Amino acid sequence: MSKFYFLLLFLCLANADPVKQHGSQKPSLDRRIIGGSVASITDFPYQLSFQDWGAHICGAAIIGSYWAVSAAHCFNNAPTPRLRAGTAQLGVGGTVHEVDRYVLHEQFNSWSMDNDIALLHVVTPFQFSSSVQPIGLPSQGQVVAAGTQAVVSGWGLTSADGSEDSSVLLYLNTVVFSQTQCNSFYSDYGGLASGMMCSGYAEAGKDACQGDSGGPLASGGKLVGIVSWGDGCGKAGRPGVYTDVAYYRNWISSNSGI
Incomplete structure (x- = not known):
């Protein structure tokens, strides 16, 4: 069975916008939020900006005092990864945390996008507050029912033909398929x-995109x-494809202790 790549809302890759393919076709990595609304960081306190050389390349999420999770494909061009926490403004405010080590899934395939998950460990811990909080994790194998919000x-990016990331954090409500x-x-x-x-909409106009990865x-x-x-x-007919976190729950635990 061939395979393929994705989403969302607030996703990443600063270096390229390859044509999306899977298996015999390489999945595309241009994921950004299209059709979304402006977000407050206190509503998404787990949200991180994954940066390299000070520039935003991807998103990530806080899962513990020293740990965050992101996509493995974000490390294609990230020799000096850092995470900015606690701000909805891109590249402004909050706190910046140097990443001293990261763990890519050992079976990540950059062609098929299988096992697209990575863990990041920061030097200085995240200081929890109303704008900085870890997000909970599902149990191993927990299924998100179709129709779940x-x-x-x-x-x-906020349009498929755009060239600049959004300067403010955006969010999009989606439906799980x-x-x-x-x-x-x-x-x-x-x-x-x-x-x-996959999650999103069957109709066109709403999705995650490049920079959201x-x-x-x-x-x-x-x-x-x-x-x-x-x-x-x-x-239309192409909702965002996501890494299923529940599928990797035990892997997260064994590599981070969380």
Whole structure:
């Protein structure tokens, strides 16, 4: 079975916008939030800006005092990763945390986007407040039911043909699709692999996009997805594809102790 890439709302890759493909086609990484609304950081206190050389390249989410989670594909060009916490303004305010080590999933495949997950450990801990808080994690294998409401956030592009990230944090309410529906949406890519899920809308105009990659998809106060890949941004019948966090819950625990 071939596979493919994605989403969301607030997702990443500053260096390129490859054509989305999966398996025989390489998934595209241009994920940003399209059709979203301005967010307050106190409503998304787990949201992080994943930076390299001071520039935003992806999103990430706080899961513990020293740990954050993002997408493995965000490390393609990130030799000096840092995380900015506690601010809705891109590149302004909050606190900046140097990353001293990170763990990419050992079976991450940059072509198929399988196992698109990474953990980041910071030198100085996140100081929790109303604008800086960890997000809860689902249990291993916990299934998010089709039709469940979720929300994705990030500073990615706000139009499919845009060239600049949003200067303010945006969010988009989405709907989780069943795996059967996701496989139907991406049947020409061979469907989705285990460890992937999709959320968004069947109609055009709302999605995550470039700059949102690695960012959080939350539902019920828990991190259920990580913006991974998709076929363009905001296309009809192409909802965002996310890393299914519940599928990797034990991996997160074994590598971070959380």
